[in-house]
Amino acid sequence: MRKPLALAATAALTCTCMFLPGVGPASAAAPAAVAPGSVVPDQDPFYSAPSDIAQYAPGQIVASRAVPGVNLFGIPVPVDAWQISYRTDDSHNQPELAVTTLVVPKAAWTGSGPRPVVSLQTPEDSLGTQCAPSYQIASGSDVQDAALGAQLLAANWAVALPDFEGPKSVFLAGPQAGHAVLDGIRAVRNFGQAGIGTANQWALDGYSGGAEATGWAAQLQPSYAPEVKLAGAAIGGTPSDPAAVGHYIDGTVFAGFEFAAAVGISTEFPEAGIPALLNSRGRQDFAAAAGTCEISLLATFPFRKLSSDTTASDPLSVPSVAAVLRENTLGAAAPSTPVYDYHADTDEIVPVGQDNTLTSAWCAGGATVQKVRDLLGEHAEEIAARAVSVEVFLAARFAGKSPSNSC
Numbered sequence: 007m008r009k010p011l012a013l014a015a016t017a018a019l020t021c022t023c024m025f026l027p028g029v030g031p032a033s034a035a036a037p038a039a040v041a042p043g044s045v046v047p048d049q050d051p052f053y054s055a056p057s058d059i060a061q062y063a064p065g066q067i068v069a070s071r072a073v074p075g076v077n078l079f080g081i082p083v084p085v086d087a088w089q090i091s092y093r094t095d096d097s098h099n100q101p102e103l104a105v106t107t108l109v110v111p112k113a114a115w116t117g118s119g120p121r122p123v124v125s126l127q128t129p130e131d132s133l134g135t136q137c138a139p140s141y142q143i144a145s146g147s148d149v150q151d152a153a154l155g156a157q158l159l160a161a162n163w164a165v166a167l168p169d170f171e172g173p174k175s176v177f178l179a180g181p182q183a184g185h186a187v188l189d190g191i192r193a194v195r196n197f198g199q200a201g202i203g204t205a206n207q208w209a210l211d212g213y214s215g216g217a218e219a220t221g222w223a224a225q226l227q228p229s230y231a232p233e234v235k236l237a238g239a240a241i242g243g244t245p246s247d248p249a250a251v252g253h254y255i256d257g258t259v260f261a262g263f264e265f266a267a268a269v270g271i272s273t274e275f276p277e278a279g280i281p282a283l284l285n286s287r288g289r290q291d292f293a294a295a296a297g298t299c300e301i302s303l304l305a306t307f308p309f310r311k312l313s314s315d316t317t318a319s320d321p322l323s324v325p326s327v328a329a330v331l332r333e334n335t336l337g338a339a340a341p342s343t344p345v346y347d348y349h350a351d352t353d354e355i356v357p358v359g360q361d362n363t364l365t366s367a368w369c370a371g372g373a374t375v376q377k378v379r380d381l382l383g384e385h386a387e388e389i390a391a392r393a394v395s396v397e398v399f400l401a402a403r404f405a406g407k408s409p410s411n412s413c
Contacts, residue, residue: 052091059103066092087107087110090105091103092106092193111159111163120205125220127167130215137175178266179275180336195234208235221241246360248271248335262305265310291306340370345368349378352382356385
């Protein structure tokens with residue numbers, strides 16, 4: 007959930023060490039001689055899962071390829087970049103293929119120990135694979151993802167950007183996103199190139215839709231990937247409760263996010279029974295929304311109410327839907343890594359109240375949470391306002407300093 011981030015983009019332009027050679031022991035060459043970003047993922051064999059994907063371990067590399075000539079606004083940036091495909095699990099623990107993009111500054115790392123790495127979950131908020139970070143970066147059409155990574159790369163850290171919505175582009179499917187993030191870290195650790203391997207420290211960072219994926223990765227890490235040690239996790243403008251967010255933006259200019267989430271949840275969780283609730287207009291709208299990116303979704307559904315597409319007056323409260331939404335609500339388990347959670351009290355897209363509920367639940371579970379609330383702020387402005395604070399938090403975690411705890 008994002009809007010143009012002019013301040014972040016400006017910072018990216020001034021960065022001197024921005025945006026991912028080699029093949030890991032479990033990887034293979036790219037399936038076909040297709041240049042990264044030259045065709046959309048649905049037409050690119052690199053994004054196709056092998057028939058034996060179930061035989062791969064979670065995080066095991068399937069293929070890799072270099073991404074040459076990474077640029078921002080047509081200006082080349084001094085980095086090495088790779089796409090890495092790997093096995094992960096969807097929300098029902100079924101195997102699928104995911105892709106992450108590893109970006110490593112060409113500048114030598116002069117800090118103590120190996121170069122730190124941040125898994126950055128950018129707010130994709132879309133329903134088509136052409137909207138995923140890996141394609142956006144490789145095709146040179148990405149601006150916002152590059153801008154969001156600039157602050158981290160300016161610190162001379164490596165950055166991994168997973169396509170955490172997976173091959174079905176399932177927006178706000180929590181467990182699937184958490185799995186894809188953690189397995190993406192496993193894949194990069196196994197890749198073993200450019201000084202990035204098993205000895206590097208890792209942290210998580212994400213805002214808005216990317217914070218949802220980051221929160222799920224932090225929450226699932228102790229049980230799903232205990233060997234993946236995290237120094238910390240920064241999340242901002244977090245949509246932790248999809249039902250609360252849906253009710254908040256229903257009928258507003260941002261209703262397109264609610265419709266995108268409804269399609270994503272329906273795709274990933276057929277047990278929600280959403281298609282059976284659709285009226286004729288709903289069937290047309292869901293078909294039109296499928297495969298589209300954020301800007302189109304926002305332009306198509308402004309001021310729309312989800313109930314106008316269903317036979318239920320409050321579709322989010324239908325028992326089968328409500329059960330799935332609860333399953334995709336953060337807070338059931340506490341992360342073991344320190345969390346920096348920031349949010350504007352006046353956020354017009356993601357209500358702060360449901361994020362406060364999340365931090366309370368995590369605190370009750372024994373987590374360490376530095377809770378930061380800004381009295382005034384707009385959703386897109388908040389990420390720019392807290393960019394330096396996020397870097398300071400992550401740098402302190404990499405340095406082994408004790409975190410602040412608001413619990």
